[in-house]
Amino acid sequence: MAGKNDAFMKRLLATFTVEADEHIKNITAGLIDLEKDLEPQVKAGMIETVFREAHSLKGAARAVNRSDMETICRSLETVFAELKRREIDLSPSLFDTLHRSVDMLNTITLSPPAEAAAGPVEISRITEKLEQAAGGEIETQEAIGDVKPPPEDAPRTSEPETLSPGPEFPVREIDETARKQKKSMSTVRISMEKLDSLLRQSEEMLTLKLMADRHLEDQLDLAHFFGLWNKQWAKIYPVICEFHRLQEKSEKQDGKRRQDDIRFARLLEFGERTHDNMKILESKLAELRRRSDRDRYATGLMVDNLLGDVKQILMLPFSTLFEAFPKLLRDLSHDQGKDVELSIRGGEIEIDRRILEEMRTVFIHLLRNTIDHGIEKPEARTKNGKPPRGMIQIAVSRSEGNRVEILLTDDGGGIDPGGLKEASCKRGIVSEEEARKLTEQDALPLVFQSGVSTSPIITDISGRGLGLAIVREKIEKFGGRVSIETERHKGTTLRMTLPLTVATFRGVLVTAAERPFIIPTTDVERTVRIKREEIRTVENRETLSLEGITIPLVKLSDVLELSERTDESPVITVLILESRGKRIGFRVDEILTEQEILVKGMSQPLSRVRNITAATILGSGKVVPVLNVSDLVKSAAASAVRPVAPAAPEAGGDTARKTVLVVEDSITSRMLLKNILETSGYLVKTAVDGIDGISQLKTEEFDAVVSDVDMPRMNGFNLTEKIRGDKKLARLPVVLVTALGSREDRERGIDVGANAYIVKNSFDQSNLLETLRRLV
Numbered sequence: 105m106a107g108k109n110d111a112f113m114k115r116l117l118a119t120f121t122v123e124a125d126e127h128i129k130n131i132t133a134g135l136i137d138l139e140k141d142l143e144p145q146v147k148a149g150m151i152e153t154v155f156r157e158a159h160s161l162k163g164a165a166r167a168v169n170r171s172d173m174e175t176i177c178r179s180l181e182t183v184f185a186e187l188k189r190r191e192i193d194l195s196p197s198l199f200d201t202l203h204r205s206v207d208m209l210n211t212i213t214l215s216p217p218a219e220a221a222a223g224p225v226e227i228s229r230i231t232e233k234l235e236q237a238a239g240g241e242i243e244t245q246e247a248i249g250d251v252k253p254p255p256e257d258a259p260r261t262s263e264p265e266t267l268s269p270g271p272e273f274p275v276r277e278i279d280e281t282a283r284k285q286k287k288s289m290s291t292v293r294i295s296m297e298k299l300d301s302l303l304r305q306s307e308e309m310l311t312l313k314l315m316a317d318r319h320l321e322d323q324l325d326l327a328h329f330f331g332l333w334n335k336q337w338a339k340i341y342p343v344i345c346e347f348h349r350l351q352e353k354s355e356k357q358d359g360k361r362r363q364d365d366i367r368f369a370r371l372l373e374f375g376e377r378t379h380d381n382m383k384i385l386e387s388k389l390a391e392l393r394r395r396s397d398r399d400r401y402a403t404g405l406m407v408d409n410l411l412g413d414v415k416q417i418l419m420l421p422f423s424t425l426f427e428a429f430p431k432l433l434r435d436l437s438h439d440q441g442k443d444v445e446l447s448i449r450g451g452e453i454e455i456d457r458r459i460l461e462e463m464r465t466v467f468i469h470l471l472r473n474t475i476d477h478g479i480e481k482p483e484a485r486t487k488n489g490k491p492p493r494g495m496i497q498i499a500v501s502r503s504e505g506n507r508v509e510i511l512l513t514d515d516g517g518g519i520d521p522g523g524l525k526e527a528s529c530k531r532g533i534v535s536e537e538e539a540r541k542l543t544e545q546d547a548l549p550l551v552f553q554s555g556v557s558t559s560p561i562i563t564d565i566s567g568r569g570l571g572l573a574i575v576r577e578k579i580e581k582f583g584g585r586v587s588i589e590t591e592r593h594k595g596t597t598l599r600m601t602l603p604l605t606v607a608t609f610r611g612v613l614v615t616a617a618e619r620p621f622i623i624p625t626t627d628v629e630r631t632v633r634i635k636r637e638e639i640r641t642v643e644n645r646e647t648l649s650l651e652g653i654t655i656p657l658v659k660l661s662d663v664l665e666l667s668e669r670t671d672e673s674p675v676i677t678v679l680i681l682e683s684r685g686k687r688i689g690f691r692v693d694e695i696l697t698e699q700e701i702l703v704k705g706m707s708q709p710l711s712r713v714r715n716i717t718a719a720t721i722l723g724s725g726k727v728v729p730v731l732n733v734s735d736l737v738k739s740a741a742a743s744a745v746r747p748v749a750p751a752a753p754e755a756g757g758d759t760a761r762k763t764v765l766v767v768e769d770s771i772t773s774r775m776l777l778k779n780i781l782e783t784s785g786y787l788v789k790t791a792v793d794g795i796d797g798i799s800q801l802k803t804e805e806f807d808a809v810v811s812d813v814d815m816p817r818m819n820g821f822n823l824t825e826k827i828r829g830d831k832k833l834a835r836l837p838v839v840l841v842t843a844l845g846s847r848e849d850r851e852r853g854i855d856v857g858a859n860a861y862i863v864k865n866s867f868d869q870s871n872l873l874e875t876l877r878r879l880v
Contacts (some may be wrong), residue, residue, distance in 0.1 A: 208227075656689065
């Protein structure tokens, strides 16, 4: 464990060195600008900028325990705070002091923490000088470390004097300084925007590779044409020659030559010359094809190598994402009164930075769900024969097909399939009859549906039913997949697969309604060709039987709402696509090829188009849509299955008829909540405390109550108990919005019957609105 901490601290110090260097450069540039004749407003802005840079450097130094730099930055901060308040003025002597202090910061930055570049005495002197400056006591004093010029009449020596920087700065060896500077120059800091731009330009070169492939295909088509011509010539030429021989024989017998015979002889001669020319063209085309093939190979190799190298620059290990999780897990588990250990394997595996950034949100959702729903409290675990401490494991491993597999496993209580069915029925996702037919394994995918949650209460951590829906959406956005396995009282495993890079992948080029489309190869389970008579109709829907399993069959053109001519061909081409546990066969006109694809993201206003995820450019230069298989399967299923229940109304739609009672003693919070809800279309009435709230509830009808907890006369807990104890109000949704965020307060909220518990210090109005939308 100590080795991991040392490695982490080493990386942290390296990052700090780069950051500190940037802050110091900005401070130095600011001081130089301040010495110029600036307008008062510009000067004030520059003082503010330098103040902020010193403040940021102080915070960064504190994070890596560089107390020497922190002390100097604090004094610098004090000087610029006084300058901001115009308590002191800038002067040459003050500038000297400021520059000397920045020089000391730079010297400390270039030195390892173990090697003190400036001792306590030197730091004390510079900070004392800065404090004097902040108090207006520095005027024309010599700056620290200034070298006094020798008197005019001082004797000159043949040897040059060695200038000393003064007692505050110990003299360093020149070669040592050069070594450190050379070491710092071995790495270059480049903005991610520039690297992203470089990657995009490198990816564009893939089009050149595809164009080279297309040109070679065109030449192969021409070669095929020449081959056909040669075969036809080989068949007709003997016939022509025989006919010509018979004509010549007839001429000899008749003793004269007809005009038609002369023309035919000329035509035969022209045909022979044409054949010779065609053979020459065929030979040149063959040579051109060989050169094109060599050029295509060389171009492809260079493009692949360049793209691979640039991608490697943007690859980051999973450990850069996982490093923050132990602290996050500790805070979450402590808030819940649980004891959890986190184990991580495979953190050294690298993946595209763009995917890693999106996965941060995914893992935060998953860890919150695991702590809140999965891991039990120590006493419950002990009662069930488990160790008091829960275990969460994250394992990353390379998978086939240039992909990575991530397993998130816990030994908690598992997922209750019955609770999933019940929650799905309430949301109208499945009917009660369909829920009864679902096996436990078939019910598990319901956990990924938006709004489905088995939590008895909504908190700021979880319970809204959005976490796993967002997880699946983000993973599928990159062409990944997610599945879940669970065993009651034993634990849950979430299995995620992701590509290592996002820009390129292999896709199947198909046509539908005579238009080309790309389907990601990873989503194609298989392709089949079936006879038309093999199609069966079940409940007015086309199906096909594959290995004894009946699979729904739809036309891709119908799903994409494209008109096409009636196809009466006896053989049908079908792609079997799988997404979210559903398999559907899609009829296409033709499968053209499978090839590497460069993804081109869709810009506004087309950033989210149903059934389309992106676009690509073929070697011919034609732009082709890349289809979103998840959307396709959803659209096909929706067209094949009649909805069992109306979906819950969207916020702002049906909410105009909903009335909410806001119970809050603070007039500011009361007005804020009232404004948020009224802006979203709710009718809102307010109460100043629990007594006022229960009085209004008995005289008027409301659809929900949003209440504070800490209020005079009757608090929110007691109000909720009153509501649950009243037969007429017992089913009324209650949302507690409070500053009380301890585990005990949350548990009491559950005990008294609150439907949701939102903590104000992490308050987001979208959370409140989404909670109300679900409850009412």
